Amino acid sequence: MCLAVPAKIERIKKQTATVDFGGVRREISLGILDGVRVGDYVLVHAGFAIGKVTKQEADDTLGALKELKRFSR
Amino acid sequence: MNTIKLMEVCGTHTMAIVRAGIKKLLPAWIELVSGPGCPVCVTSERDIDAAIDIARQKDVIMTTFGDMMRVPGSTGSFEETKQKGSDIRIVYSVLDALRIAEENPKHKVVFMGVGFETTSPTVASVLKEARARKIKNFSILSNFKLIFPALRTIAGSREVQIDGFICPGHVSVITGSVPYEKIAKRYKKACVITGFEPGDILKGIEKLVRRVRDKNYGVEIEYARAVRKKGNPTAQDVLKEVFTPRGVEWRGLGVIKKSGLKLRNKYKDFDAERIFKVKRRSVLKKKGCICGEILKGLKKPADCKLFGKACTTRHPVGPCMVSSEGTCAAYYRYGK
Amino acid sequence: MENKITLAHGNGGRLMHELIEHLALKFSNKILDEMADAAEFTVGNSKIAFSTDSYVVNPLFFPGSDIGKLAVFGTVNDIAMKGAKPLYISLGLIIEEGLETSILLEISDSIKNAAKKAKVQVITGDVKVVEKGACDKIFINTSGIGIISYASKIDAKAREGDEIIINGPIAEHGLAVLNAREKLGFISNIKSDCINLNFDVERTLKASRHIHVLRDPTRGGVATVLHEIAHFSNLGIEIDEKLIPVRPRVARFCDILGFDPLYIANEGKFLCFVRRNDACRVRSAMGKDARIIGKVVRSHAKEVHLKTILGPMRILPELESDQLPRIC
Numbered sequence: 001m002c003l004a005v006p007a008k009i010e011r012i013k014k015q016t017a018t019v020d021f022g023g024v025r026r027e028i029s030l031g032i033l034d035g036v037r038v039g040d041y042v043l044v045h046a047g048f049a050i051g052k053v054t055k056q057e058a059d060d061t062l063g064a065l066k067e068l069k070r071f072s073r
Numbered sequence: 074m075n076t077i078k079l080m081e082v083c084g085t086h087t088m089a090i091v092r093a094g095i096k097k098l099l100p101a102w103i104e105l106v107s108g109p110g111c112p113v114c115v116t117s118e119r120d121i122d123a124a125i126d127i128a129r130q131k132d133v134i135m136t137t138f139g140d141m142m143r144v145p146g147s148t149g150s151f152e153e154t155k156q157k158g159s160d161i162r163i164v165y166s167v168l169d170a171l172r173i174a175e176e177n178p179k180h181k182v183v184f185m186g187v188g189f190e191t192t193s194p195t196v197a198s199v200l201k202e203a204r205a206r207k208i209k210n211f212s213i214l215s216n217f218k219l220i221f222p223a224l225r226t227i228a229g230s231r232e233v234q235i236d237g238f239i240c241p242g243h244v245s246v247i248t249g250s251v252p253y254e255k256i257a258k259r260y261k262k263a264c265v266i267t268g269f270e271p272g273d274i275l276k277g278i279e280k281l282v283r284r285v286r287d288k289n290y291g292v293e294i295e296y297a298r299a300v301r302k303k304g305n306p307t308a309q310d311v312l313k314e315v316f317t318p319r320g321v322e323w324r325g326l327g328v329i330k331k332s333g334l335k336l337r338n339k340y341k342d343f344d345a346e347r348i349f350k351v352k353r354r355s356v357l358k359k360k361g362c363i364c365g366e367i368l369k370g371l372k373k374p375a376d377c378k379l380f381g382k383a384c385t386t387r388h389p390v391g392p393c394m395v396s397s398e399g400t401c402a403a404y405y406r407y408g409k
Numbered sequence: 410m411e412n413k414i415t416l417a418h419g420n421g422g423r424l425m426h427e428l429i430e431h432l433a434l435k436f437s438n439k440i441l442d443e444m445a446d447a448a449e450f451t452v453g454n455s456k457i458a459f460s461t462d463s464y465v466v467n468p469l470f471f472p473g474s475d476i477g478k479l480a481v482f483g484t485v486n487d488i489a490m491k492g493a494k495p496l497y498i499s500l501g502l503i504i505e506e507g508l509e510t511s512i513l514l515e516i517s518d519s520i521k522n523a524a525k526k527a528k529v530q531v532i533t534g535d536v537k538v539v540e541k542g543a544c545d546k547i548f549i550n551t552s553g554i555g556i557i558s559y560a561s562k563i564d565a566k567a568r569e570g571d572e573i574i575i576n577g578p579i580a581e582h583g584l585a586v587l588n589a590r591e592k593l594g595f596i597s598n599i600k601s602d603c604i605n606l607n608f609d610v611e612r613t614l615k616a617s618r619h620i621h622v623l624r625d626p627t628r629g630g631v632a633t634v635l636h637e638i639a640h641f642s643n644l645g646i647e648i649d650e651k652l653i654p655v656r657p658r659v660a661r662f663c664d665i666l667g668f669d670p671l672y673i674a675n676e677g678k679f680l681c682f683v684r685r686n687d688a689c690r691v692r693s694a695m696g697k698d699a700r701i702i703g704k705v706v707r708s709h710a711k712e713v714h715l716k717t718i719l720g721p722m723r724i725l726p727e728l729e730s731d732q733l734p735r736i737c
Contacts, residue, residue, distance in 0.1 A: 002191035023658025031198035047166025064275035094721030139733030
């Protein structure tokens with residue numbers, strides 16, 4: 001439904017921020033997200049920061065699979 | 074184990090599930106059904122025709138997201154219209170559309186807006202800016218949709234036997250988990266909001282299965298690194314300030330009450346529908362498309378008379394074929 | 410066929426193949442029917458590879474390369490993919506009236522340098538100027554010939570059990586051009602990988618006498634070339650997503666735009682299909698970034714399967730039309 005990619009805020013000038021997606025940079029808008037600071041990670045969708053993300057990793061794939069298999073028994 | 078039927082609401086989830094081959098990893102008693110959460114795929118032919126009518130006018134620059142370019146209306150797509158000479162441009166962000174308007178003061182720049190609750194606040198924010206800066210040659214053709222009315226339609230449909238929803242992670246970044254609570258309680262569905270990494274999706278499915286098994290109907294956030302219970306209140310406020318709900322047509326599902334967004338009166342000077350006096354022509358419906366039932370998980374593509382004949386990936390009719398990862402497109406391409 | 414030619418007829422996907430097959434049928438002969446990037450035939454005692462290609466790229470200059478360099482290396486590489494040593498090229502320029510002379514000079518300098526680097530000579534040429542709007546700034550056609558000295562025949566047919574090797578990370582050219590053209594506002598160090606491959610191929614050929622296919626995955630990317638080879642060989646192909654080299658910033662950019670790097674054009678990469686026993690040696694000869702990414706199998710003929718990061722196999726579909734930046 002909506003692609004959004006995490007990026008790190010590098011600079012903020014009023015409502016505009018420069019973010020780093022990991023070797024790819026762009027200016028994005030902070031028009032719909034409050035309280036963003038340099039160094040924060042945000043999710044970027046269509047040129048806007050839509051929410052902050054904590055730097056926690058995605059869940060462990062194998063663990064979830066094992067659990068599912070356990071249900072079948 | 075009885076079969077458990079789960080719907081991934083979001084098209085980006087469908088894509089991630091296909092790309093990682095997740096269905097093949099799941100036990101046979103878990104069935105995944107693709108939902109209506111691809112905003113371009115559910116844009117009706119009528120709405121696309123109206124946008125093309127505007128794009129064909131002199132001095133108009135039509136802008137839109139790349140996803141929209143190949144979705145067919147009744148007489149063609151944006152891409153085909155562009156090849157005939159209309160100025161239609163792909164943008165990554167509505168911000169770019171506004172920039173194009175500033176760079177081309179003699180043209181009327183229109184943004185064909187599609188998307189759900191994730192995308193519409195970005196457009197609302199740009200409209201606030203355009204209004205403050207008194208930009209005169211910029212307007213929005215709003216085809217924005219709201220996912221919750223569609224979810225209610227699917228959850229409340231009596232024939233539907235979906236046990237739980239894999240809820241869209243990025244819509245939920247904006248809306249939070251609260252709007253799902255009513256749906257979960259009223260229709261007795263399990264809801265888990267999850268992210269888009271294969272691990273997120275598998276974990277989400279595991280949590281859903283647990284809830285369905287325990288008849289524990291409620292909402293759970295598995296994508297806690299991005300989704301908070303109350304979502305993004307700033308985005309919600311900006312959205313409400315600029316847009317208000319209205320009934321709109323979904324390709325394959327028909328008209329759903331209060332499932333679309335129109336511009337509030339305060340923003341009427343930016344409303345392409347008003348500026349270009351859009352009349353939505355009635356469209357000759359191709360009879361026999363059963364995408365509505367496929368989207369609800371009631372039927373399979375093979376049950377459709379049009380499948381593979383009048384409806385192919387090159388000339389799609391319904392949303393399930395329009396979306397590259399839609400149920401019908403996947404069956405058509407992979408023979409399964 | 411459709412009533413009108415659309416851009417999709419030229420993007421390396423299914424429609425383009427239908428169009429080319431339709432045209433090729435008219436001229437059908439033994440050499441053409443091999444449908445290789447370069448034709449192979451004998452003149453006197455010499456085996457010759459001959460190829461032609463037209464270059465239309467917008468913008469003319471983009472990070473890492475330009476239309477001139479592309480026009481030389483593109484044809485040089487097509488000849489090299491036949492296992493041939495490229496020697497001479499022709500140069501045809503179609504120029505739109507109004508093009509600034511300085512741009513033309515810059516492009517011709519680039520052609521000169523590229524030819525020098527690839528050790529080929531421009532030995533014949535033509536210039537046409539057309540009215541404004543009749544072409545876009547400048548179109549270039551180059552043809553080239555080379556001599557084949559490799560003992561066994563390199564055709565488009567792979568053999569069962571062949572290993573598939575690529576010489577480095579993919580998808581850079583396509584992304585560099587797209588970012589320069591579409592003005593999407595992203596800043597990155599992604600540069601076109603445009604380079605001549607003839608010397609790398611020469612080194613590779615020395616490493617084994619059992620190289621069956623060489624191909625450069627340009628338009629339509631790695632996936633498209635694998636499809637063509639699976640079809641032509643009437644065999645199946647299996648590749649492993651984990652093994653496909655993609656630089657992190659390229660992967661990120663693909664995530665942002667919703668692209669699959671396997672369908673994005675390269676201009677300095679080649680795929681080599683070689684007997685399994687020789688695979689390691691050939692990989693070393695192909696360069697330090699070369700990776701074995703998959704193999705040729707008897708099952709699922711004409712299909713390309715991808716082992717996903719999670720482990721299961723899925724079909725890697727044929728490209729329908731080129732990818733556009735997406736929001737969902």
